[in-house]
Amino acid sequence: MLKINKLNKKFGKHTALDNLDLNIKEHEIYGFVGPNGAGKTTTMKICAGLLKADSGEVWIDGIDALNNNKELKKKIGYMPDFFGVYDNLKAIEYMEFYASIYGINGKEARKVCMELLEAVQLKEHYDSYVDSLSRGMKQRLCLARCLVHGPKLLILDEPASGLDPRARVVMKDILKRLSNEGMTILISSHILPELVQICTHAGVIEKGRLVISGSMEEITSARGNARPIVLKMVDNQEATIRIIKENPYTRKITILDNVVTLLFSGNEEEEASLLSSIIQGGGLISSFTREESSLETLFLQITHEEET
Numbered sequence: 001m002l003k004i005n006k007l008n009k010k011f012g013k014h015t016a017l018d019n020l021d022l023n024i025k026e027h028e029i030y031g032f033v034g035p036n037g038a039g040k041t042t043t044m045k046i047c048a049g050l051l052k053a054d055s056g057e058v059w060i061d062g063i064d065a066l067n068n069n070k071e072l073k074k075k076i077g078y079m080p081d082f083f084g085v086y087d088n089l090k091a092i093e094y095m096e097f098y099a100s101i102y103g104i105n106g107k108e109a110r111k112v113c114m115e116l117l118e119a120v121q122l123k124e125h126y127d128s129y130v131d132s133l134s135r136g137m138k139q140r141l142c143l144a145r146c147l148v149h150g151p152k153l154l155i156l157d158e159p160a161s162g163l164d165p166r167a168r169v170v171m172k173d174i175l176k177r178l179s180n181e182g183m184t185i186l187i188s189s190h191i192l193p194e195l196v197q198i199c200t201h202a203g204v205i206e207k208g209r210l211v212i213s214g215s216m217e218e219i220t221s222a223r224g225n226a227r228p229i230v231l232k233m234v235d236n237q238e239a240t241i242r243i244i245k246e247n248p249y250t251r252k253i254t255i256l257d258n259v260v261t262l263l264f265s266g267n268e269e270e271e272a273s274l275l276s277s278i279i280q281g282g283g284l285i286s287s288f289t290r291e292e293s294s295l296e297t298l299f300l301q302i303t304h305e306e307e308t
């Protein structure tokens with residue numbers, strides 16, 4: 001459904017995309033994960049025909065997307081991370097405005113728009129002003145607007161950002177339903193546990209390159225049995241970190257606030273010995289657990305890793 005070959009984009013001297021390859025098949029919900037500035041938005045904007053690439057190819061449902069903007073627009077629905085809404089319009093007027101852009105008018109527009117409002121759980125709000133809707137509702141309205149012309153590929157840039165947990169669950173359910181109905185979805189997010197729940201496939205992008213891609217199972221097992229030790233430091237962090245770094249079985253260490261994620265090659269005994277030396281060294285920690293390998297730890301490993 002979406003095939004990207006050797007895509008390149010520079011902003012001045014800065015390389016945003018560096019020979020990026022990506023392949024998403026029909027009906028996949030593909031999570032696009034990467035740290036700030038990795039190139040997610042740039043990739044999505046190029047796929048949506050909003051930004052010119054320097055070189056490379058993008059194929060969407062058989063269309064050469066970089067050279068066929070008109071056909072491309074019919075194939076995709078793009079929801080940006082920051083979206084404008086028309087606050088002085090009612091929800092149904094907002095939808096019908098977008099429908100008219102695609103040549104859908106009158107009774108047909110009303111029917112299509114009401115169906116879509118129902119699909120995003122906003123049917124009862126069809127007559128409400130957009131500015132009276134909550135952030136989650138506005139985001140769902142924006143999603144409904146992206147669907148008005150029946151696209152085959154949805155490109156969603158951080159659709160859950162700024163949403164409270166309940167609104168995220170609603171958004172997730174809607175996306176799952178769309179996928180079950182045949183939609184292919186490319187979705188970027190920093191909220192990694194959420195991507196794990198919703199996505200069938202994922203890829204991690206860093207510095208404009210795809211560093212890993214595949215089904216969720218393939219990805220989480222790709223790094224073997226890299227089950228990290230996660231520990232929470234309460235006090236004397238410097239001593240704890242020094243002791244961990246000095247341990248001969250420490251392979252990689254990631255520190256985010258007071259949480260250390262550690263790739264450790266030792267067995268259970270060596271693990272216990274590490275814990276004991278941290279405590280003897282004056283480190284105060286509130287938890288020390290060996291976790292399952294997950295997309296989140298993999299992401300940390302790939303993107304924030306610090307060689308020891």
Ligand SMILES: Nc1ncnc2c1ncn2[C@@H]1O[C@H](COP(=O)(O)OP(=O)(O)OP(=O)(O)O)[C@@H](O)[C@H]1O
Nearest residue numbers: 011014015016034035036037038039040041042043
């Ligand atoms: N219009 C622009 N002009 C100059 N540099 C840009 C422009 N747009 C993006 N960049 C740079 O290109 C790189 C990739 O940016 P991009 O927005 O694609 O990253 P991202 O993965 O979407 O990040 P985030 O998660 O923060 O949204 C960054 O270093 C960014 O600063």
